[in-house]
Amino acid sequence: MHLNTHTLRLETTAEDHHIARMAAVALGLTILESAIPSPLPGVKPGLANIVTLIVLARYGWRMAVWVSLLRVVAGSLLFGNFLTPGFFLSLSGAVLSLIVLAFAQKLPARWFGPVSHSIYAAFAHIAGQMLVVYLWLIPHAGIAYLIPIFATAALVFGTVNGLIAARFMDNAQNHPLPLEGEGWGEGEIFPPPLP
Amino acid sequence: MYATALQHIKPGDWLTLLLGSMCVAALTLKLWGGDLADKAIIRSGGKIFLEVPLSPDQRIEVPGPLGISIINIKQRKARITSDPSPRQYCVRQGWLQQAGEIALCLPNQVSIELTGSRKRYDSLNY
Numbered sequence: 001m002h003l004n005t006h007t008l009r010l011e012t013t014a015e016d017h018h019i020a021r022m023a024a025v026a027l028g029l030t031i032l033e034s035a036i037p038s039p040l041p042g043v044k045p046g047l048a049n050i051v052t053l054i055v056l057a058r059y060g061w062r063m064a065v066w067v068s069l070l071r072v073v074a075g076s077l078l079f080g081n082f083l084t085p086g087f088f089l090s091l092s093g094a095v096l097s098l099i100v101l102a103f104a105q106k107l108p109a110r111w112f113g114p115v116s117h118s119i120y121a122a123f124a125h126i127a128g129q130m131l132v133v134y135l136w137l138i139p140h141a142g143i144a145y146l147i148p149i150f151a152t153a154a155l156v157f158g159t160v161n162g163l164i165a166a167r168f169m170d171n172a173q174n175h176p177l178p179l180e181g182e183g184w185g186e187g188e189i190f191p192p193p194l195p
Numbered sequence: 196m197y198a199t200a201l202q203h204i205k206p207g208d209w210l211t212l213l214l215g216s217m218c219v220a221a222l223t224l225k226l227w228g229g230d231l232a233d234k235a236i237i238r239s240g241g242k243i244f245l246e247v248p249l250s251p252d253q254r255i256e257v258p259g260p261l262g263i264s265i266i267n268i269k270q271r272k273a274r275i276t277s278d279p280s281p282r283q284y285c286v287r288q289g290w291l292q293q294a295g296e297i298a299l300c301l302p303n304q305v306s307i308e309l310t311g312s313r314k315r316y317d318s319l320n321y
Contacts, residue, residue, distance in 0.1 A: 111207030119211050123218070141270045142250055148223040155215045166203035 019063060023070035026051040030075045040146075042089075042129065043153045046161060048075075049097070049121060053114045053165035061102050068094050085137055089129050096128030097121040114169070118162030122154035232294040232309030235273045237266060240304045249273060249309075259303035266307055279303055 026048040033047050048071055056064040072090045076082040104112070104120045130150065133143055204212075237245045239257050247255070247268065254276075255266045262279035272290040278300045285300040285307075294311025 107207065111205055112211070113203065113205045113208055115204050115208040116211040119208075119215050123215065140252075141272075144226050148219065148226055151219045151222050155212075155219050158215070159212065162208070163200050163203055167199070170203065 015063070018059070019066045019070065022051055022055050022063075022067045023074065026067060026071040027074055027078070030071060031078070034079070040149060042150065045157045046122065046125065049118065049125075050161050050165045050168070052097075052101075052121075053118055053162065054169060056101055056105060056117065057114060057165070057169060061098075061105055064101065065098050068098055085132075088136075089132055092128040092132040093125040094128075096124040096131075100124035113162070114165040115159060115162035118165065119155065119158035122158030122161070123151070126150040126154045231271065232273075232292060232296070232311050233271075234310045235266075235268065236308045236310060238304075238306045238308070244305075257305045259300070259305045261303040264300055264303055264305040273307055273309060274298070275300060275305070275307060278305065 029047040029051065033044060036045070038044055049068075051071075052064050052068045055067045069091075072087070072094050073082070076084075076087040076090065079086075081087050098121075100120050100123075101117060104117045107116065130143065130147065134140075233249055235247050235249055236243060237247070237255065237257055239259055244257055245255065247253070249268055249271045252269045253267075255268070257264045257266060259279075264278040264285075265276045267274055267276045272292040274288070274290045275285045275298050278286050280300045280303045282301075285298040285305075288298045291298060291307070291309050294309055297306060297308045299306040
């Protein structure tokens with residue numbers, strides 16, 4: 001019997017590797033977050049968005065889209081809810097956040113930082129989710145009663161995530177930590193700048 | 196710790212925070228302010244026939260001296276769908292959703308009143 005050993009090689013760029021790394025970090029945060037109990041389904045800190053914010057600030061919107069959507073799809077595969085309502089909720093939230101971030105990013109950087117980006121994205125996130133809930137899952141006006149809870153959560157978690165992202169980038173800039181492991185490179189600043 | 200957190204908030208971020216807080220406050224007042232009704236009191240012949248929450252959609256038949264009036268509850272709104280009274284005022288009133296709104300069918304003596312978390316009037320006189 002002839003055994004055919006074919007090696008299929010996909011050409012990947014350094015940018016692809018960066019995207020994959022960032023998406024992996026975001027995925028880790030998503031899994032970490034799923035261990036935190038929530039009083040109401042849907043009220044979650046959204047820690048993975050910290051990664052999206054950092055990627056947005058460092059590498060721009062296009063890469064943030066990649067990281068965010070990869071995180072949603074890969075996360076749903078990990079949790080086993082790909083193409084279920086839960087998946088579409090994450091997707092609609094992520095897509096609307098990204099659209100809003102595309103505009104928020106244009107705000108003058110002197111006045112608006114990651115905290116603003118994060119708050120706008122958080123509101124867009126719940127808006128996207130409520131839209132899917134209302135148009136598809138629960139077409140009943142009664143869900144309006146939950147909006148104040150979600151809006152409050154968005155404001156609080158949006159601010160906190162924005163602060164974490166801002167602080168993280170500040171740290172990486174002022175006190176570069178040499179990180180071990182080949183992928184990150186010796187003495188490289190996290191996140192590594194694109195070549 | 197707080198000081199380091201605060202230095203990451205730029206002037207525009209404060210503006211965003213303020214705007215966000217105002218949005219949340221406005222939404223809460225609008226949606227939880229008690230102006231939207233959450234219960235319907237159905238009366239027949241002056242006596243309370245039924246008190247129902249507006250959350251589940253349903254159809255209620257209320258008997259009166261002339262016949263049966265049909266009340267529909269849908270999407271947190273209520274209306275009288277059909278009534279044997281000649282002038283049909285209560286049917287034409289359409290959907291009720293604010294607390295304090297009343298539809299009264301005469302002479303079938305059937306009425307529906309919506310109430311919220313607080314009552315706006317103790318009584319109404321005509």
